[in-house]
Amino acid sequence: xxxxxxxxxxxxxxxxxxxxxxxxxxxxDAGADTATDGTTGGDGTTPTPDSGGGVDxxxxxxxDAGAxxxxxxxxRDSGVDACSCAATAPSTAKCVANGCLxxxxxxxxxxxxxxxxVDATNxxxxxxxxxxxxxxxxVGGGSTRPLAQGLSFPTNLAVxxxxxxxxxxxxxxxxxxxxxxxxxxxxxxxxxSGLVTADGVAADGTSVYxxxxxxxTVAMVSIGSGTITSLATAQSFPDAIAVDSTNAYWVxxxxxxxxxxxxxxVPLGGGTAVPLATGQVHPRAIVSDGTNVxxxxxxxxxxxxxxxxxxxxxxxxxxxxSxxNNPVHIATDGINVYWTTFEGGVSGHLFKxxVGGGAPIPMxxxxxxxxxxxxxxxxxxxxxxxxxxxxxxxxx
Numbered sequence: 064x065x066x067x068x069x070x071x072x073x074x075x076x077x078x079x080x081x082x083x084x085x086x087x088x089x090x091x092d093a094g095a096d097t098a099t100d101g102t103t104g105g106d107g108t109t110p111t112p113d114s115g116g117g118v119d120x121x122x123x124x125x126x127d128a129g130a131x132x133x134x135x136x137x138x139r140d141s142g143v144d145a146c147s148c149a150a151t152a153p154s155t156a157k158c159v160a161n162g163c164l165x166x167x168x169x170x171x172x173x174x175x176x177x178x179x180x181v182d183a184t185n186x187x188x189x190x191x192x193x194x195x196x197x198x199x200x201x202v203g204g205g206s207t208r209p210l211a212q213g214l215s216f217p218t219n220l221a222v223x224x225x226x227x228x229x230x231x232x233x234x235x236x237x238x239x240x241x242x243x244x245x246x247x248x249x250x251x252x253x254x255x256s257g258l259v260t261a262d263g264v265a266a267d268g269t270s271v272y273x274x275x276x277x278x279x280t281v282a283m284v285s286i287g288s289g290t291i292t293s294l295a296t297a298q299s300f301p302d303a304i305a306v307d308s309t310n311a312y313w314v315x316x317x318x319x320x321x322x323x324x325x326x327x328x329v330p331l332g333g334g335t336a337v338p339l340a341t342g343q344v345h346p347r348a349i350v351s352d353g354t355n356v357x358x359x360x361x362x363x364x365x366x367x368x369x370x371x372x373x374x375x376x377x378x379x380x381x382x383x384x385s386x387x388n389n390p391v392h393i394a395t396d397g398i399n400v401y402w403t404t405f406e407g408g409v410s411g412h413l414f415k416x417x418v419g420g421g422a423p424i425p426m427x428x429x430x431x432x433x434x435x436x437x438x439x440x441x442x443x444x445x446x447x448x449x450x451x452x453x454x455x456x457x458x459x
Contacts, residue, residue, distance in 0.1 A: 148457065154204025161426060162458050167445070168200040168207045169452030174408075176447045178220025178229060178264075179436035185246075186438070186445050187227055188453055189217040197227055197244055200453065202440070210248040215240075219303075221266040222246070225286050228254070228271045230261035241273045241284065254284045255291055263304035263313060270331075272311050274301040281313055281329070281336070294329050295336040302346070306331065307353040310375060312339070314346035314358055326358055326373070339373050340380045347390075348436075351375065352397040355418065357383070359390045359402060370402055370416065370423075383416050384423045392436045394444070396459070401426075401444050403434035413437065413446055413456070427456055 148163025150156035156165045167186060169176075178189035185199040187210070195214040200207050210227055215238070217231040226246055232239035239258030244251045255261075260276040270283045272294070281295040281304065294311060295301075304313040310328045317323040324343035329336040345361040355372050362368035368387035373380045384390075389405040399415045406412070411434030413427040426444065427434075435447035444459040 150204030151201065152204070153206065154200065156204070159427075159456075162456055164427070165204060165455040165457070167202075167204055167453040167455050168198070169448075169450065174449050174451075176435060176449070176451055176453065177218050179438050179445065179447055179453070180220050180222035180227070181438045181440050181445055182222055182224075182246075183440070186453055186455070187220060187222050188436075188447065189220050189229055189231075191216050191218050191231075195231070197229055199227075199246075202443070202455070208248070210246070211244045211251045214242075214251065219262065219264045221264050221271065223266050223268060225266075225268070228264055228266050230258075230264045230273055232258065232261050234260050235277070239275065241271060243271070243286070254286075254289060255282070263302055265304045265306045265311070267306050267308075267331075272304050272306055274298075274304050274313055276300055276302060276316075281311065281327075283311070283331075292333065294333065295327070298327070298336075299323070299325070301327075303349045303358075305349045305351045305356070307351040307375070309353075310351075312349055312351055312356050312375075314343070314349050316345060316347070319345045320363055324360075326356065326371075328356070328375070339375075339377055340371070343371075346371075348393040348402075350393050350395050350400075352395050352418070354397070357393055357395055357400050357418075359393050361390060362387070365389065365406070368404075370400060372400070372418070381420070383418075383420055384414065388412075391434070392446075394437045394439045396439045396441075399459070401437050401439055401459070403437050403446055405433040405435070405449075408433045408449070411449070413444070415444075415459070426459075427454070 146158040148156045150165045154167050175190045175192045177191045180187045187199045190196050195217045196212040197210040198207050215232050217229045220229045226243045228243050230241050237257045239261035240253050241255040242251045242253050258275045259278045262276040263274040265272045272283045274281050279298040282293050284291045298315050300316040301313045302316050312328045315325045322342045322344050324346040325338045326340040327336050328339050343360050347359040347361045349358040357372050360369040365388045366386050368390040369382045370384040371380050372383050390402050391405045393402045401415045404412045411429050414423045416423045433449040437446040443455050443457040445455050448454050
């Protein structure tokens with residue numbers, strides 16, 4: 064069922080049940096403590112009220128970390144609950160089983176939010192429609208701030224200290240482009256134009272890297288000089304692109320229905336593009352942590368999608384997750400890999416798995432809307448919900 068944001072409060076705070084392990088309690092009382100609680104009474108491990116003698120009838124060995132139990136916390140210590148989350152209005156927050164879920168921004172038509180990026184202060188996204196925009200909201204919630212509006216179909220997005228970089232333009236013709244807008248907002252500046260289908264975009268401190276899906280080209284443009292350098296041509300429908308300190312990586316979708324897709328790399332300084340992995344069925348999103356490359360192999364059915372990994376130097380691809388239902392986007396922090404599923408456009412999931420492998424861990428789900436792009440920072444994971452919303456979960 065679709066999650067409906069909480070009522071908009073000036074500062075919405077929601078507290079979950081259950082003691083934090085740091086307070087000296089274990090499971091916490093299921094029943095309320097009595098008013099005669101002593102100053103060192105410990106929380107009981109069973110729902111037994113206080114005996115009135117200053118300790119719970121079933122007490123912990125170390126006792127409460129606090130001086131007294133709160134009279135309104137139902138037997139839990141005040142201020143040390145497992146989840147206490149907040150968001151600045153109009154963003155809203157609520158506790159869920161695995162942390163604090165925040166509705167950061169939304170309200171647009173379904174399926175119009177596309178690109179997503181995060182830095183230390185803001186989350187950025189693109190809205191791909193005829194009145195398209197690049198927008199931002201503080202990571203702690205608050206009002207949406209447009210960086211640029213009235214754009215032609217802005218799609219994918221990358222952010223560095225130098226600005227927000229996005230691809231856009233209608234599919235077909237030669238109206239595709241890559242542009243830049245300052246993080247403070249302002250008039251966009253075109254970095255590359257005349258593209259047939261401007262698609263993937265990535266950036267580092269000096270350059271922006273992009274693909275032209277239909278023309279089959281991969282290129283880079285200097286942020287400072289505007290000089291465009293070709294990195295690869297004659298590619299088979301290059302889509303998403305990623306960079307690290309040494310290489311650019313992208314996926315070639317090819318037919319999208321047979322095992323003819325590939326994962327490619329080329330040195331940032333130029334050279335011959337070489338395949339890292341072949342035999343992929345509809346490879347899609349891609350990221351790198353400087354040690355490995357991770358990508359989505361979307362597959363062709365509801366059970367043959369996969370999350371893949373390979374060392375940047377090459378080797379044998381490893382499936383971190385298989386039998387996935389329409390996986391679409393991916394992110395990594397070098398510890399875990401995070402991905403979203405589209406599931407036919409009617410439902411979605413957010414998962415993570417350690418980069419070394421293991422069982423996928425569900426993080427969020429919707430039974431009535433699909434999930435889109437995903438991004439991470441030091442504490443949280445962010446994603447697009449196709450109802451037209453930007454979501455955040457802490458901890459990641």
